[in-house]
Amino acid sequence: MALTEDGIVAINHELNGTNWPSQARQAVIDLFEQIAAGEAEVERLRARVAELEAVLRGVEWVYMAWRGTGDTLVVCPSCTAKAPKHAPDCALDAALRGEE
Protein backbone atom coordinates (compact mmCIF):
# COMPACT_ATOMS: atom_id res chain seq x y z
CA MET A 1 0.00 0.00 0.00
CA ALA A 2 1.54 3.25 -1.13
CA LEU A 3 1.17 6.63 0.47
CA THR A 4 -1.45 8.90 -1.04
CA GLU A 5 -0.48 12.12 -2.78
CA ASP A 6 -1.88 14.01 0.21
CA GLY A 7 0.23 11.91 2.53
CA ILE A 8 3.43 12.69 0.64
CA VAL A 9 2.51 16.38 0.50
CA ALA A 10 1.94 16.35 4.27
CA ILE A 11 5.31 14.75 4.90
CA ASN A 12 7.12 17.12 2.58
CA HIS A 13 5.38 20.03 4.26
CA GLU A 14 6.68 18.71 7.56
CA LEU A 15 10.17 18.52 6.15
CA ASN A 16 10.12 21.95 4.52
CA GLY A 17 12.40 24.45 6.10
CA THR A 18 15.08 21.89 6.69
CA ASN A 19 18.15 21.41 4.57
CA TRP A 20 17.96 17.66 4.52
CA PRO A 21 19.08 15.97 1.33
CA SER A 22 16.53 14.15 -0.80
CA GLN A 23 17.84 10.86 0.58
CA ALA A 24 16.58 11.78 4.03
CA ARG A 25 13.20 12.85 2.70
CA GLN A 26 12.89 9.61 0.78
CA ALA A 27 13.84 7.64 3.88
CA VAL A 28 10.97 9.23 5.75
CA ILE A 29 8.52 8.54 2.93
CA ASP A 30 9.75 4.95 2.68
CA LEU A 31 9.24 4.53 6.39
CA PHE A 32 5.66 5.76 6.11
CA GLU A 33 5.09 3.30 3.31
CA GLN A 34 6.37 0.46 5.47
CA ILE A 35 4.01 1.49 8.23
CA ALA A 36 1.11 1.76 5.79
CA ALA A 37 1.93 -1.70 4.42
CA GLY A 38 1.96 -3.14 7.93
CA GLU A 39 -1.39 -1.55 8.70
CA ALA A 40 -2.83 -2.85 5.42
CA GLU A 41 -1.69 -6.37 6.28
CA VAL A 42 -3.35 -6.13 9.69
CA GLU A 43 -6.58 -4.99 8.03
CA ARG A 44 -6.43 -7.81 5.48
CA LEU A 45 -5.91 -10.40 8.19
CA ARG A 46 -8.71 -8.99 10.33
CA ALA A 47 -11.07 -9.26 7.37
CA ARG A 48 -9.91 -12.83 6.76
CA VAL A 49 -10.47 -13.76 10.41
CA ALA A 50 -13.98 -12.29 10.19
CA GLU A 51 -14.73 -14.39 7.09
CA LEU A 52 -13.53 -17.58 8.72
CA GLU A 53 -15.40 -16.81 11.91
CA ALA A 54 -18.62 -16.34 9.95
CA VAL A 55 -18.26 -19.73 8.26
CA LEU A 56 -17.34 -21.50 11.48
CA ARG A 57 -20.28 -19.84 13.21
CA GLY A 58 -22.50 -21.12 10.42
CA VAL A 59 -21.47 -24.73 11.05
CA GLU A 60 -21.33 -24.53 14.83
CA TRP A 61 -24.42 -26.70 15.22
CA VAL A 62 -25.51 -29.44 12.83
CA TYR A 63 -28.22 -32.05 12.74
CA MET A 64 -26.93 -35.50 13.52
CA ALA A 65 -28.47 -38.88 14.25
CA TRP A 66 -27.43 -39.99 17.69
CA ARG A 67 -25.68 -43.35 17.69
CA GLY A 68 -27.76 -46.12 19.15
CA THR A 69 -31.08 -44.38 19.43
CA GLY A 70 -31.14 -42.84 15.98
CA ASP A 71 -32.69 -39.72 17.45
CA THR A 72 -32.00 -36.54 15.58
CA LEU A 73 -30.10 -34.03 17.64
CA VAL A 74 -28.41 -30.73 17.11
CA VAL A 75 -24.75 -31.10 17.98
CA CYS A 76 -21.39 -29.45 17.46
CA PRO A 77 -19.52 -31.12 14.57
CA SER A 78 -16.26 -30.76 16.44
CA CYS A 79 -16.99 -32.05 19.97
CA THR A 80 -20.41 -33.67 19.19
CA ALA A 81 -21.83 -32.11 22.36
CA LYS A 82 -25.52 -31.29 22.23
CA ALA A 83 -26.45 -27.66 21.61
CA PRO A 84 -26.18 -25.17 23.09
CA LYS A 85 -23.13 -26.19 25.16
CA HIS A 86 -19.79 -27.32 23.79
CA ALA A 87 -17.47 -29.76 25.48
CA PRO A 88 -14.86 -27.96 27.63
CA ASP A 89 -12.06 -28.89 25.22
CA CYS A 90 -13.96 -28.14 22.01
CA ALA A 91 -11.66 -26.69 19.34
CA LEU A 92 -14.52 -25.03 17.49
CA ASP A 93 -15.76 -23.28 20.61
CA ALA A 94 -12.22 -22.16 21.40
CA ALA A 95 -11.72 -20.82 17.88
CA LEU A 96 -14.98 -18.88 17.99
CA ARG A 97 -13.98 -17.38 21.31
CA GLY A 98 -10.60 -16.39 19.91
CA GLU A 99 -8.62 -18.77 22.09
CA GLU A 100 -5.64 -20.86 21.06
Added chain:
Amino acid sequence: MNADDLARLLSHREADASVALDGETQTWAEPMSDERLAEVRRHVMHTGPTDLGHVIGTALMAPELLAEVERLREQTATSADTASVEALSEVERLRARVVQMGRLLRRLEWQGRSRWDYEYPACPDCRSIEEDGHEPYCELYAELREASDGTD
Protein backbone atom coordinates in the same frame (compact mmCIF):
# COMPACT_ATOMS: atom_id res chain seq x y z
CA MET B 1 12.73 0.65 10.96
CA ASN B 2 10.70 -0.06 14.04
CA ALA B 3 9.90 1.87 17.18
CA ASP B 4 13.07 0.73 18.90
CA ASP B 5 15.19 1.92 15.99
CA LEU B 6 13.44 5.25 16.11
CA ALA B 7 13.96 5.46 19.82
CA ARG B 8 17.65 4.81 19.36
CA LEU B 9 17.89 7.56 16.77
CA LEU B 10 15.99 9.96 18.97
CA SER B 11 18.30 9.12 21.80
CA HIS B 12 21.27 10.09 19.62
CA ARG B 13 19.49 13.23 18.51
CA GLU B 14 18.93 14.29 22.09
CA ALA B 15 22.59 13.80 22.75
CA ASP B 16 23.44 16.06 19.80
CA ALA B 17 21.04 18.70 21.07
CA SER B 18 22.61 18.72 24.47
CA VAL B 19 26.02 19.30 22.91
CA ALA B 20 24.73 22.22 20.87
CA LEU B 21 22.91 23.82 23.76
CA ASP B 22 25.66 23.50 26.26
CA GLY B 23 28.42 24.47 23.85
CA GLU B 24 30.59 21.82 25.37
CA THR B 25 31.88 18.54 24.16
CA GLN B 26 29.97 15.75 25.78
CA THR B 27 29.70 12.05 25.42
CA TRP B 28 26.33 10.52 24.57
CA ALA B 29 23.54 11.65 26.82
CA GLU B 30 21.85 9.29 29.20
CA PRO B 31 19.74 6.58 27.62
CA MET B 32 16.17 7.50 26.79
CA SER B 33 13.80 7.15 29.69
CA ASP B 34 11.01 4.58 29.64
CA GLU B 35 8.47 7.39 29.49
CA ARG B 36 10.15 8.94 26.45
CA LEU B 37 10.39 5.57 24.77
CA ALA B 38 6.69 4.97 25.38
CA GLU B 39 5.95 8.39 23.92
CA VAL B 40 7.88 7.57 20.76
CA ARG B 41 6.06 4.27 20.44
CA ARG B 42 2.74 6.03 20.79
CA HIS B 43 3.71 8.41 18.03
CA VAL B 44 4.78 5.61 15.74
CA MET B 45 1.64 3.59 16.27
CA HIS B 46 -1.15 6.02 16.85
CA THR B 47 -0.51 9.45 15.41
CA GLY B 48 -1.12 10.83 11.98
CA PRO B 49 1.53 11.31 9.32
CA THR B 50 2.31 14.90 10.26
CA ASP B 51 3.05 14.14 13.90
CA LEU B 52 4.95 11.03 12.99
CA GLY B 53 6.87 13.02 10.39
CA HIS B 54 7.88 15.38 13.14
CA VAL B 55 9.15 12.53 15.30
CA ILE B 56 11.09 10.96 12.48
CA GLY B 57 12.24 14.33 11.27
CA THR B 58 13.69 15.02 14.68
CA ALA B 59 15.52 11.74 14.53
CA LEU B 60 16.90 12.59 11.12
CA MET B 61 17.99 16.10 11.99
CA ALA B 62 21.58 15.17 12.68
CA PRO B 63 23.12 14.66 9.21
CA GLU B 64 25.60 12.08 10.42
CA LEU B 65 22.66 9.85 11.29
CA LEU B 66 21.46 9.70 7.71
CA ALA B 67 23.71 6.77 6.90
CA GLU B 68 22.39 4.95 9.92
CA VAL B 69 18.82 5.68 8.87
CA GLU B 70 19.52 4.34 5.42
CA ARG B 71 21.13 1.22 6.86
CA LEU B 72 18.15 0.57 9.08
CA ARG B 73 15.75 1.26 6.26
CA GLU B 74 17.44 -1.28 4.01
CA GLN B 75 17.62 -3.75 6.84
CA THR B 76 13.86 -3.70 7.16
CA ALA B 77 12.93 -3.19 3.52
CA THR B 78 12.35 -6.88 2.94
CA SER B 79 9.58 -7.08 5.51
CA ALA B 80 7.22 -4.20 5.09
CA ASP B 81 4.96 -5.37 7.89
CA THR B 82 7.69 -4.85 10.49
CA ALA B 83 7.01 -1.13 10.55
CA SER B 84 6.59 -1.37 14.27
CA VAL B 85 6.99 -3.98 16.95
CA GLU B 86 3.33 -3.69 17.88
CA ALA B 87 2.12 -4.03 14.29
CA LEU B 88 4.32 -7.07 13.75
CA SER B 89 2.98 -8.67 16.88
CA GLU B 90 -0.59 -8.06 15.73
CA VAL B 91 0.18 -9.46 12.28
CA GLU B 92 1.66 -12.60 13.82
CA ARG B 93 -1.30 -13.04 16.16
CA LEU B 94 -3.79 -12.68 13.30
CA ARG B 95 -1.83 -15.00 11.03
CA ALA B 96 -1.77 -17.65 13.72
CA ARG B 97 -5.51 -17.24 14.18
CA VAL B 98 -6.15 -17.56 10.45
CA VAL B 99 -4.03 -20.72 10.32
CA GLN B 100 -5.80 -22.16 13.36
CA MET B 101 -9.23 -21.49 11.89
CA GLY B 102 -8.22 -22.81 8.47
CA ARG B 103 -7.04 -26.08 10.01
CA LEU B 104 -10.24 -26.38 12.00
CA LEU B 105 -12.33 -25.75 8.91
CA ARG B 106 -10.40 -28.49 7.10
CA ARG B 107 -11.03 -30.88 9.99
CA LEU B 108 -14.74 -30.12 10.01
CA GLU B 109 -15.11 -30.39 6.24
CA TRP B 110 -16.98 -33.70 6.39
CA GLN B 111 -18.14 -33.70 9.99
CA GLY B 112 -21.71 -32.67 9.27
CA ARG B 113 -24.50 -34.95 8.24
CA SER B 114 -26.36 -35.37 4.98
CA ARG B 115 -29.74 -33.68 4.77
CA TRP B 116 -31.14 -37.02 3.54
CA ASP B 117 -29.55 -39.29 6.11
CA TYR B 118 -28.52 -37.87 9.46
CA GLU B 119 -26.07 -40.72 9.97
CA TYR B 120 -24.19 -40.14 6.75
CA PRO B 121 -21.13 -37.83 6.90
CA ALA B 122 -21.44 -34.66 4.88
CA CYS B 123 -20.26 -31.08 4.73
CA PRO B 124 -21.72 -29.23 7.74
CA ASP B 125 -22.33 -26.20 5.56
CA CYS B 126 -23.82 -27.36 2.24
CA ARG B 127 -24.57 -30.87 3.55
CA SER B 128 -23.32 -32.59 0.40
CA ILE B 129 -21.71 -35.96 0.87
CA GLU B 130 -18.01 -36.35 0.10
CA GLU B 131 -18.51 -38.48 -3.00
CA ASP B 132 -20.61 -35.75 -4.59
CA GLY B 133 -18.31 -32.90 -3.57
CA HIS B 134 -19.42 -29.54 -2.26
CA GLU B 135 -22.27 -27.52 -3.67
CA PRO B 136 -21.15 -24.55 -5.81
CA TYR B 137 -22.50 -22.11 -3.25
CA CYS B 138 -20.80 -23.78 -0.28
CA GLU B 139 -19.09 -21.10 1.82
CA LEU B 140 -17.01 -23.57 3.77
CA TYR B 141 -15.53 -24.90 0.54
CA ALA B 142 -14.91 -21.37 -0.71
CA GLU B 143 -12.94 -20.58 2.45
CA LEU B 144 -10.95 -23.80 2.15
CA ARG B 145 -10.01 -22.92 -1.41
CA GLU B 146 -8.97 -19.46 -0.36
CA ALA B 147 -6.88 -20.91 2.47
CA SER B 148 -5.12 -23.29 0.11
CA ASP B 149 -4.36 -20.76 -2.61
CA GLY B 150 -1.53 -19.34 -0.52
CA THR B 151 -3.00 -15.93 0.31
CA ASP B 152 -3.33 -16.81 3.98
